[in-house]
Amino acid sequence: MNFLKRFFSKQPRIPRVNIKQRFELIGRVGQGSMSKVWRARDYNTGKIVALKVLHKEKTEELEARFVGLDKPKEGEIAVQFHHPNIVKTFEHGITTENEQFLVMEFIEGYSLSYLVEAQNEDMRTNCLKYMIQLGEAIHYFHQENWIHRDICPRNIMVDNEHQLKLIDFGLVVPNTAAFLQPGNRTGTAAYMAPELIKRQKTSQKIDIFSYSVTCYEMLTKRLPWEAAETLDAVLQHINTPPENIQKLLPDLNPQVAEAIMKGLELYPQDRWQTMEAMLEPLKQAYKTNRQQLRDSKSKPSAKMQTAGPKTAAVPPMKKTADDQTALQAKRPPHAKKKIKKNDAQDAPLKKESPSKKKPTPKPKRKNPDENP
Numbered sequence: 001m002n003f004l005k006r007f008f009s010k011q012p013r014i015p016r017v018n019i020k021q022r023f024e025l026i027g028r029v030g031q032g033s034m035s036k037v038w039r040a041r042d043y044n045t046g047k048i049v050a051l052k053v054l055h056k057e058k059t060e061e062l063e064a065r066f067v068g069l070d071k072p073k074e075g076e077i078a079v080q081f082h083h084p085n086i087v088k089t090f091e092h093g094i095t096t097e098n099e100q101f102l103v104m105e106f107i108e109g110y111s112l113s114y115l116v117e118a119q120n121e122d123m124r125t126n127c128l129k130y131m132i133q134l135g136e137a138i139h140y141f142h143q144e145n146w147i148h149r150d151i152c153p154r155n156i157m158v159d160n161e162h163q164l165k166l167i168d169f170g171l172v173v174p175n176t177a178a179f180l181q182p183g184n185r186t187g188t189a190a191y192m193a194p195e196l197i198k199r200q201k202t203s204q205k206i207d208i209f210s211y212s213v214t215c216y217e218m219l220t221k222r223l224p225w226e227a228a229e230t231l232d233a234v235l236q237h238i239n240t241p242p243e244n245i246q247k248l249l250p251d252l253n254p255q256v257a258e259a260i261m262k263g264l265e266l267y268p269q270d271r272w273q274t275m276e277a278m279l280e281p282l283k284q285a286y287k288t289n290r291q292q293l294r295d296s297k298s299k300p301s302a303k304m305q306t307a308g309p310k311t312a313a314v315p316p317m318k319k320t321a322d323d324q325t326a327l328q329a330k331r332p333p334h335a336k337k338k339i340k341k342n343d344a345q346d347a348p349l350k351k352e353s354p355s356k357k358k359p360t361p362k363p364k365r366k367n368p369d370e371n372p
């Protein structure tokens with residue numbers, strides 16, 4: 001049947017690529033739940049690339065959720081993005097084994113999951129900058145009329161130049177009426193917007209919600225709710241308000257705190273209406289803090305006169321960053337993450353991102369799939 005469909009299809013035949021002939025597979029990197037990713041050398045160009053080969057059955061399973069909607073393939077979507085905070089995809093195609101593959105720029109760096117967990121100097125220094133970069137990537141996405149549907153630290157990397165890059169487009173859908181209809185819960189449970197969990201109509205505001213959860217986690221190393229092991233638990237936690245981030249981080253710049261809390265609103269109409277609008281206070285906070293930092297550097301006696309900006313103290317950190325003053329003076333006492341990030345039961349298996357230095361265990365899938 002599939003053969004007949006393909007035979008009569010008007011789509012141009014895509015030439016099959018023999019991966020082993022075309023690429024030198026230098027080593028596996030990371031661990032995707034939907035794919036295998038290699039650091040590879042492209043024999044055609046001599047360049048080092050990231051080669052992502054999608055798992056055939058899991059991809060078919062995912063595509064079946066969008067049956068009749070003609071969802072574009074991950075590679076078709078990915079090659080369209082041209083943004084400094086989105087990984088560059090050079091090429092996509094089908095292997096001789098009939099798997100979809102993508103050829104991307106290879107990012108030397110870390111998974112944001114690792115940085116969230118490590119809360120190292122890079123993270124403390126650049127956290128607000130990374131939040132803004134991620135917001136810019138999502139804003140671009142939305143302007144181009146897509147919904148990402150899976151914003152979470154696992155799908156984000158930070159390169160060695162401190163540039164954040166969104167890397168995974170497996171669940172991206174067009175922002176068109178057909179794809180906004182209630183029903184399909186695909187995504188990562190702990191980051192899913194309430195309307196998605198409740199199988200209501202969706203919009204680009206589901207990304208604003210996931211983005212806000214991600215920012216919350218970047219700052220506090222924990223999620224805004226108590227542990228959510230299953231989708232049922234997530235259903236319960238969306239009925240309780242998220243813990244106010246300002247309570248955990250009293251010295252956090254209030255503009256940043258309010259922006260995040262508004263992004264976590266239960267009802268989409270109460271959230272930021274656009275990513276651009278949410279970015280405004282974050283950028284403002286960044287600017288203010290740069291200015292405060294400049295002022296405090298240029299006036300050595302200022303320290304004696306005032307205690308400095310309320311949000312400036314970050315005692316254990318090096319005081320060189322432009323944006324560190326926007327962040328917290330101290331981490332919350334219960335910063336250790338208690339929450340395992342699990343998949344929606346009807347989503348493709350999603351797990352914590354591994355990182356170069358700190359591989360994380362695969363979460364267990366607790367229940368069988370629900371119908372989308």
Ligand SMILES: Nc1ncnc2c1ncn2[C@@H]1O[C@H](COP(=O)(O)OP(=O)(O)OP(=O)(O)O)[C@@H](O)[C@H]1O
Binds near residue numbers: 105108167170350355
């Ligand atoms: N361009 C890249 N450069 C370097 N490493 C990459 C790149 N793309 C992906 N990786 C690595 O491969 C891992 C898996 O990639 P990706 O998230 O795209 O796969 P996936 O199968 O869709 O994952 P999941 O569905 O579990 O989120 C990443 O966490 C990262 O470690």
